[in-house]
Amino acid sequence: MFSKACEYGIRAAIYIGQQSADSGRRVGLRDIATEVGSPEAFTAKVLQQLVRAGLVTSVKGPTGGFTLTPEQLRTVTLRQVVLAIDGGQMLQGCALGLTQCSAKQPCPLHYQFLPIRDQLNEVLRTHTIGELAGKVHDGLGFLRQFS
Amino acid sequence: MFSKACEYGIRAAIYIGQQSADSGRRVGLRDIATEVGSPEAFTAKVLQQLVRAGLVTSVKGPTGGFTLTPEQLRTVTLRQVVLAIDGGQMLQGCALGLTQCSAKQPCPLHYQFLPIRDQLNEVLRTHTIGELAGKVHDGLGFLRQFS
DNA sequence: TTATTACCGGATGATTTTGTCCGGTATCTG
DNA sequence: CAGATACCGGACAAAATCATCCGGTAATAA
Numbered sequence: 001m002f003s004k005a006c007e008y009g010i011r012a013a014i015y016i017g018q019q020s021a022d023s024g025r026r027v028g029l030r031d032i033a034t035e036v037g038s039p040e041a042f043t044a045k046v047l048q049q050l051v052r053a054g055l056v057t058s059v060k061g062p063t064g065g066f067t068l069t070p071e072q073l074r075t076v077t078l079r080q081v082v083l084a085i086d087g088g089q090m091l092q093g094c095a096l097g098l099t100q101c102s103a104k105q106p107c108p109l110h111y112q113f114l115p116i117r118d119q120l121n122e123v124l125r126t127h128t129i130g131e132l133a134g135k136v137h138d139g140l141g142f143l144r145q146f147s
Numbered sequence: 148m149f150s151k152a153c154e155y156g157i158r159a160a161i162y163i164g165q166q167s168a169d170s171g172r173r174v175g176l177r178d179i180a181t182e183v184g185s186p187e188a189f190t191a192k193v194l195q196q197l198v199r200a201g202l203v204t205s206v207k208g209p210t211g212g213f214t215l216t217p218e219q220l221r222t223v224t225l226r227q228v229v230l231a232i233d234g235g236q237m238l239q240g241c242a243l244g245l246t247q248c249s250a251k252q253p254c255p256l257h258y259q260f261l262p263i264r265d266q267l268n269e270v271l272r273t274h275t276i277g278e279l280a281g282k283v284h285d286g287l288g289f290l291r292q293f294s
Numbered sequence: 295t296t297a298t299t300a301c302c303g304g305a306t307g308a309t310t311t312t313g314t315c316c317g318g319t320a321t322c323t324g
Numbered sequence: 325c326a327g328a329t330a331c332c333g334g335a336c337a338a339a340a341t342c343a344t345c346c347g348g349t350a351a352t353a354a
Contacts, residue, residue, distance in 0.1 A: 007244035061351030062299040097154035108279040108288030112270045132255040141255030208321025209329040
């Protein structure tokens, strides 16, 4: 569905959001990677993308780390995170890989996939990181395996 | 959404199906790759997977090529093609990459993605290659770009 | 100011996916 | 039977993705 980078990015963003909403405190890379079950260095790369896109805030130095501002918690959607990391291929590309697939020249699956893609876009558009973070905070969702 | 291999495989299967239904004639690899806009040698690999899975029939030698039997035209679904090439990751895996994501320990997106995945499975399960081939035959669907 | 902390950025490497090449083999035609 | 055709299968190569390493830099704390 999404790339590994995007999976890590979403999980990391939600974890950062949870900690930010919880106590306003910043979380370090090591902490994030541990809690989310992702490779540390690779996660750093992904987070840099999110920071550059303005979806996550970072602070250098001691007591530094990553955080989501109240505004980011409220406004950043899943869709923005996915777009920043994976681009729009999954969200708008043709299911059969045709570069110009439209009502004018549809692939044989065009109309079958329209509602699926619409629903996917809807889910990504209507869920904020802050909302998902709340779900994790309430024990209604998990970001890694617990064995 | 799907891998390149899978995109090529679906397009190729539909084209073979269209020619088979049309006149029962077999189509060669070169012909398929041209009509579907895919790399020839790579498409051969993908088609071999479909032949081994029993979803497409191949005949060697002169006048040989690929074909779909009437039974294959009637029964082979898109879902079978996708499973043969990409496996079940897209159809059942967790959107956030958790290896054990279930109602018992759901990711924060688990319930949001359930209906999407259900709908995707439904579309793949209820459409046969033969049906899609008919759509292409009737000019209601295209398998490559026409510029 | 100085040392430490922790993100930043580029270089590098491993793995998977994508794509090519070519000899082998089955099969049809003459 | 001989020759040509076209799929089969393995080896190989290129590109994208996934992942690591390490020095640089900004910021904090003593």
